[in-house]
Amino acid sequence: MLKLFRSKIYLAIFLMGSVLLFGITGYRYISGFSWTEALYMTIITVTTVGFQEVRPLGTQAQLFTVVLIISSVFIFAFAISVVTEYVLSKNSLQLLKKKKVKQRIDKLENHVIVCGYGRNGAQAAQRLNAYNRPFVIIERDREVIEKHEDEILFVEGDANEDEVLMEAGVKRAKFLIAALPDDAANLFVVLSARQLNKKLFIISRASQLTSQKKLQLAGADKVIMPDKIGGDHMASLVVLPDLITFMDKLSMEGGDTTNLEEVAIEDFSDQVDCNSLRDLDLRRKTGCTIIGYIKPDGTYIINPEADMPLQPKSKVIVLGRPEQIRKLNEMFHIG
Secondary structure (H helix, E strand, O other), X not given: OHHHHHHHHHHHHHHHHHHHHHHHHHHHHHOOOOHHHHHHHHHHHHOOOOOOOOOOOOHHHHHHHHHHHHHHHHHHHHHHHHHHHHHHHHHHHHHHHHHHHHHHHHOOOOOEEEEOOOHHHHHHHHHHHHOOOOEEEEEOXXXXXXXXXXXXXXXXXXXXXXXXXXXXXXXOOOEEEEOOOOHHHHHHHHHHHHHHOOOOEEEEEOOOHHHXXXXXXXXXXXXXXXXXXXXXXXXXXXXXXXXXXHHHHOOOOOHHHOOEEEEEHHHOOOOOOOOEHHHHOXXXXXXXXXXXXXXXXXXXXEOOOOOOEOOOOOEEEEEOOHHHHHHHHHHHOOO
């Protein structure tokens, strides 16, 4: 549709240029005006401003002027209609696009809300997209939204405002990531989100160590300090270079590169009598190895024993090559 509008605009510009050229050439050779006088006569004729003529016109020049006026009226009317149609249609397309986005957001449940599409927010969105987790971005910068709105659901506005959080479906969301660059702004987002949804799991970014406790008091379940993590990682590469490089190889990007997977025990219950880790027998069936167990109360057990009894609402962490992880997901219909 936009291509059609552009072609109409180009046609209108071409026709207006042709009228001006037609008028200038006509006055130049019919009435013998100079090029400047011919330009002047053409402009006052097509715009119908009624200024005085350069000199009295002969019969041929008068007939030419009539033709020029009639043709210019139709052509300029066409040009105005094209521009008006383009402006109105562009606004209509924007309204229609916003309406469709709102309808898609209104259908989401247990989704993730990411506040801010800066470096951390964009990275979070990339990871969520890799795992096919539904998410909504709250961003106030219109230019940023226009660059990515065809592939990501955006809500334009300030994440500190309750109305914007409501538009993003905060009451139906399961997670919220406050990734704004300013700690004070993240603090207000956490406070507002916690007030609107008591069950929401909130993860907040922090720049200053002093902000960590404040964010937790405000209602954040987890507080992440990207600068601290980055510094620790670089120092670890000095102290334990091979181990850290190996850990980096355990990619969790999603899709064909996944090496780690988190699986709820309920995902196995339909096909396996889950009394212990040994009953799962994932090593023989899929090639994956269980390297961790998460109890229902959130307790983490690394390298659990095979005879460890399994409890409802618990999870296991499995390690494997990408093809083994895919086999695990296909066999037990995970994800």
